[in-house]
Amino acid sequence: MIRFDQVTFNYHDSLNPIVSNVNLEIPEGELALVVGHTGTGKSTLLNLVNGMAPHFTGGNLAGVVTVADRSTANYPPREMADLVGVVRQDPASGFVTDIVEDELAYTMESLAVPPNVMRRRVEETLDLLGLASLRSRPLRTLSGGERQRVAIGSVMTAHPSVLVLDEPTSALDPQAAEEVLAAIQRFVHDLGLTVLMSEHRLERVVQYADSVVTITNDGEVWRDSNPAHAMISAPVAPPVVELGRWAGWDPLPLSIRDARRDAVTLREDLTRRLVSEQTPAKPAKRPTPESVATISRVSVNRSNRVVLRSVDCEVSAGEVVALMGRNGSGKSTFLQLLAGSASPSAGKISVRGHDPTQLAGTELVTTVGLVPQEPALMLWADSVVEECASADQTSDLPQGTTLALFHRLRDDVDPQMHPRDLSEGTRLALVVALVAAASPDLLLLDEPTRGLDYSAKVTLTELLRELAVAGQAVIVATHDVELVAAACTRVLMIGDADIVLDAEASAAATASPVFAPQVAKVLTPLPFLTLAAVREAAESDPALPRNGGE
Amino acid sequence: MIDAFTTPRLIHPGAWWLWALGLAVAAARTTNPLLLLMIAVAAGVVVAERRVPGPWGNSYLAFAKFGLLIIAIRVLLEIFLGAANFGPTLFALPEVPLPEWMAGVQLGGPVTLAGLLQAIFEGLRIAVLLLCIGAANSLVNPSRLLRIVPAALYEVGVAVVVCMSTAPILVSDASRIREARRLRGRPTSGLRSWSQMAMPLFSGALERSVALAASMDSRGYGRTAGIPRRARQSTVGLLLLGLVGMLIGLYGLLDGSTPGVAGVSVIGWPMLLLGVALATTGSLLAGKRVSRTRYRPDIWAFPEWMVVTCGVIPATGFILLGNDPAMSGPTYPLSWPEVPLALVPLLLIATLPAILSPPVPQQNEFEESDQTDTSAAVAA
Incomplete structure (x- = not known):
């Protein structure tokens, strides 16, 4: 269905090709998953399929890309629209109309589909994606998962043969991601649709893939029709695969179910060890009781909707708190209150004894720092160096402190680059450096793992733990249970405007499957949350596999 | 037949606009304040009965406020620049002598009652004209107008819609960028900081429009489907x-x-x-040469004809009576404005769409999701 023949592509301003000499064939009805580090050209590969690259983005294409025998060299993207449906990373940025129903019809209108056919297809698509109750809703009132489903529906009404999805679930909470993936599954199974999809959150999608397209850091691309085989050497892998690689299971498990079956002996061995030593695998670290932030009886009402209802909370130095809850449950509002970006309708907030709304300048940046959901908003200088220098100046730090911190997070970036040219993950690292360099007593991060691959997450985790050890308090709003397991000491969950859960991270993660990371799900009821913890336990016991299967 | 007027549906956008233009034409032909106010009331009655739910439904009030501002400006201009020299003087401002080449313009000087009234009446006329446009916006969501734009001008229409949807996003972006500056410990006022805030604002808007253009392109926008260029x-x-x-x-x-x-x-x-x-x-x-089709095109049925007729009748009446002295508001000598009795039934007809059009379908109440969590515009 999709064929890449000797394809090399580079943008005009660089001589290094993004992808080189790609030969790829994706047969009809296959769900192919594109796997690779950030910045290796996954989006470029997806853009090549319908001719966005080079027709829209510019650049040089050598070789031939064909979809159903239509070559992108001769057909610009608009002439491919009946064949290839594309949904980009942020679905909202691609909406043309303002009502769900009209958005579903837009592509068909462009393709001159007869009106009676159009009406029938809109009804079908509304049902297929479970959007029937939303048909006359304005698009701006939809939640993230609903938007993603509308975006998928809006290209599916044209009955394309190929669907290209760029990070369809990265920004979604687990429930919304499930809905979107179920819809994609239905299209693949019922309609024989060919899907090419990239995704950072491999743990969500890898078990559904029929094949894996791997992109290495050198721009080499190949397809493996056996995902379990491909994951053995893939540059990025979800925790369950990492566990399987370490334990040497063959074939590699891709889902929790497979891994649990493989893990029977490992669980027995670990249990024996726990019983013999009588100590928990993870030393329980008590946070120092020095309070950093206090929230007392805080309520927030917005346009006759209660966002937070009389919330009490206390955060101490040395804690890394995970703030969880559905999209739209008020996590961002919670962080904004602590940063003084929003004021409560009632109640009192104090950070180190200050009212955060009254802080400004140096005093603010050394007391509380917030990394917002859209890090780009924080950047305005012309280069990374200038941004860092300006942060040093505001917080009275010696020249170069911020830049050094940034280099610790990312050492492969030219500091003369324009912040807008950085990849999403790198831009986030820059903003984290800008904010964390001032060592604020309270560091707040809003959805920091969106757009980060696994290795970038590891770096972030290390940084957060160091900050906590240094006596800072950290609050992370996130859906990412893997990050919570690796970095956090405590979990707060907001539901229906109240804090519904406040517990130690390890307890929360083993108590409920909603919060359990993959390793915990595989090894439950044992109290292991991460591969690192399993490895540590194994290293002190010769009976357990030490170095994977190799 | 009765069903056509009682079954709730949104009527054709063109019908409301033609009705509103009819009222605007009528308003443009008179400076008689009573007639103008009657037109404003007629439009207001229909808006109260048939406005669409949502923010656009409040356009009438927004335009009314704008109209008051225009009257105020018109009056101020009259006071400072007015040169009406008849009738009793109310008060006199010191007159600024102007060079000879600016003859005909008078800065300051005496202000007459007749001149002031003239200014108020003319300002009122512009305000009521605007109010008619505001009424049309209250009755029709502007994005629905796009559907009746002829296919060949569709691309212009899309550009307009994109502009309209971008404007509110820019406003919310501006406040978030301001907040981001505060969080980095930078001043949020002053010329320098404004220029620094403009940078992320505009590059964000640019990125957003490029993303939209990419999406439209990959969804078949501007497909030629084999139509010759010349045609x-x-x-x-x-x-x-x-x-x-x-x-x-x-x-x-x-x-x-x-x-x-x-x-x-x-x-x-x-x-x-x-x-x-x-x-x-x-x-x-x-x-x-069909190159695109329309999803659920608006229908034009009997109620649409009724609505348009209710706009055309007053317009015609006002045009035919155009030179009647009662059509202009009396400024000198001072007297209570007369109302040409023949026009009153015409304005009653203009209010008929309040009952002679199908009611607006009521939408379910929906909850707006949290702005901060859902505005997930990530520059990729």
């Missing part, structure tokens, strides 16, 4: 000429001072009809 160009040309013709015609109708025979403007109707003819030809030509 497309001639269609667009005809449509544009037609629109210009209609605009000139409307101007002729609105401005009573254009040359006319028996009170009816000679450039008004002929230009309007010529424009309509050109535009129709263009649309028909475009329709022959």
Whole structure:
């Protein structure tokens, strides 16, 4: 269905090709998953399929890309629209109309589909994606998962043969991601649709893939029709695969179910060890009781909707708190209150004894720092160096402190680059450096793992733990249970405007499957949350596999 | 037959706009404050009964406030620059002598009651004209207007819609960027910080429009589907000429001072009809070579005809009575304005759409999701 023949592509301003000499064939009805580090050209590969690259983005294409025998060299993207449906990373940025129903019809209108056919297809698509109750809703009132489903529906009404999805679930909470993936599954199974999809959150999608397209850091691309085989050497892998690689299971498990079956002996061995030593695998670290932030009886009402209802909370130095809850449950509002970006309708907030709304300048940046959901908003200088220098100046730090911190997070970036040219993950690292360099007593991060691959997450985790050890308090709003397991000491969950859960991270993660990371799900009821913890336990016991299967 | 008026549905956007334009034409032909206020009330009654839910429904009030501002500006201009020299003087401002080449302009000087009244009446006329446009916006969501734009001009229409949807996003972006500056410990006021805030604002807007353009391109926007270039160009040309013709015609109708025979403007109707003819030809030509279709096109049925008629009747009446002295508000000598009795039933007819059109379907109440969590515009 999709064929890449000797394809090399580079943008005009660089001589290094993004992808080189790609030969790829994706047969009809296959769900192919594109796997690779950030910045290796996954989006470029997806853009090549319908001719966005080079027709829209510019650049040089050598070789031939064909979809159903239509070559992108001769057909610009608009002439491919009946064949290839594309949904980009942020679905909202691609909406043309303002009502769900009209958005579903837009592509068909462009393709001159007869009106009676159009009406029938809109009804079908509304049902297929479970959007029937939303048909006359304005698009701006939809939640993230609903938007993603509308975006998928809006290209599916044209009955394309190929669907290209760029990070369809990265920004979604687990429930919304499930809905979107179920819809994609239905299209693949019922309609024989060919899907090419990239995704950072491999743990969500890898078990559904029929094949894996791997992109290495050198721009080499190949397809493996056996995902379990491909994951053995893939540059990025979800925790369950990492566990399987370490334990040497063959074939590699891709889902929790497979891994649990493989893990029977490992669980027995670990249990024996726990019983013999009588100590928990993870030393329980008590946070120092020095309070950093206090929230007392805080309520927030917005346009006759209660966002937070009389919330009490206390955060101490040395804690890394995970703030969880559905999209739209008020996590961002919670962080904004602590940063003084929003004021409560009632109640009192104090950070180190200050009212955060009254802080400004140096005093603010050394007391509380917030990394917002859209890090780009924080950047305005012309280069990374200038941004860092300006942060040093505001917080009275010696020249170069911020830049050094940034280099610790990312050492492969030219500091003369324009912040807008950085990849999403790198831009986030820059903003984290800008904010964390001032060592604020309270560091707040809003959805920091969106757009980060696994290795970038590891770096972030290390940084957060160091900050906590240094006596800072950290609050992370996130859906990412893997990050919570690796970095956090405590979990707060907001539901229906109240804090519904406040517990130690390890307890929360083993108590409920909603919060359990993959390793915990595989090894439950044992109290292991991460591969690192399993490895540590194994290293002190010769009976357990030490170095994977190799 | 009765069903057509009682079953809730949104009527054709064109019908409301023609009705509103009818009222606007009527308003443009008079400075009689009582008549103008009656037109405003007529429009207001219909808006109260048939406005669409959502923010656009409040356009009438927004335009009313804007209208008051215009009256105020008009009056201030009269006080400082006015040169009406008849009637009793209310008070006098010191007059600033101006160089000779600016003869005809007077800065300061005496302010007369007649001049002030004249200014108020003229300001009121502009305000009521605007109010008619505001009424149309309250009755029709502007994005629905896009559906009745002829296929050949569709691309222009899309550009307008994209602009309209971008404006509110820019406003919310601006406040978030301001907040981001505060969080980095930078001042949020002053010229320098504003210039630094403009940078992320505009590059964000640019990135957003590029993303939208990419999405539209990959969804078949601007597909030629084998239509020859020359044919497309001639269609667009005809449509544009037609629109210009209609605009000139409307101007002729609105401005009573254009040359006319028996009170009816000679450039008004002929230009309007010529424009309509050109535009129709263009649309028909475009329709022959279908390159796009319309989802659920708005229907034009009996209620639409009723609504348009209710707008055309007062407009015609006001035009025919154009030279009646009662049509202008009395400024000197001072007297209570007379109302030409023949026009009152016409204005009653203008309010009929409040009952003679199908009611607006009620939407389910929906909850707005949290702005901060869902505005997930990530620059990729």
